[in-house]
Amino acid sequence: MKFTALLVVALVSGFGFFAAARWIPYFDRTRMAPFDAMLTLADVKADENVRARLEAQAARRHVWGAIGTGVGYSAGLMASMLWDPTVVDDDGLLALAGFFVGVAIGQSLSALFPVNPPNGPVRVTAMQPHGMTDYLHRREIAVEVSLAVLGWASVVSGTLASTNRVDVPVSDATGLALVLAGALLGFVATTTLVGQRWLLTTPLRAQDEDQLVAADIVLALGLRDLFGMTISATPLAASTTWFLPDRAWWLPATFTAAALVSVGAALGVRKRPNLAPVAHRLSARSRTA
């Protein structure tokens, strides 16, 4: 009975978040903003055909993001309510984390399903490899990997300390905090790396130049969505360690330092062509032609 009530509360509030993200006019009006930002950062001039494709994709991304928001919030809220309430202190941090993870995964998944996929006999390519280092800066990859390692190392050391398997001077509260914050960070960073790899191994299919430019921008934005997910999860993981009582001082210090480094990496994104290499090169050619 209690579980059913929790499930109903989680589903209703999740639907509320979905409805807000889907139907509040502001979110619909600003759905092209991330695409415009990507075009500016990657130094790409999009003509009308490319913009039309991107606007169609923005509508799809908006819907997927709203679905992700609802599902993520429901799952996070359910998890936080099933967990010992004294641990999460009813702050709903897991629900908030679910919100951020859900919206990012939903938006990035929309990149896997482009609007109007090519259907003719002709395919075009720019002979451009699309591996991790072709679209992401090495520093960003290093941040993602480091956060995943920090997360899972925290889970392992917290588990060992909590179960008294090793003789370490770590209190039970610190061990629990290590597991909680580490699991959140490790899960999100690993999901980011796996999701980015998945996006990059997906074919960049196009039957003309405009479609190729649009596909490249969509791919680049999907990768940035996932990167942003890790960045937003790091301060959340850090704040989890702040609220837990009786934990060692170095724990929030470590996670806060990680949060500052990751946010710094996100703010350090500057205008650079290899954010969307194919679109940038094609756009540069059309400007000089």
Add this chain to the structure above:
Amino acid sequence: MTLLVIDHDSVVPPFEQLRTQVAAMIVTGELEPGQKLPTVRQLASDVGLAANTVARAYRELEADGVISTQGRRGTFVRSRLFEQQDAMSPEGAARQAAINFTQTARRNGMSLAEATRLVEAAWPRTTS
């Protein structure tokens, strides 16, 4: 930047479309020396071809000496600097002559065995 276009309805076989266009992109400088090319699997999925078809085109381009596969590092457009340095060495000169001979033999529809027989027949007639 020129796009590589594969027409699945064309009478020209896909591997030949791929081979000639990549070679043209290298000659015109669209693909620069040392530039990394997509993996066989990636290129095949991007343009909707079988991996074997792309692998065959890459093999022929490598045989023509315009690209080189460097194990797990990937496939690269051959560097002109490397070609110049290579051509100045005795082995490099012989390699270049072999590439020219192979291209001529291929253009005339000869098989590897027939081309090899020609080399074997010519070998005793020449002096070092």
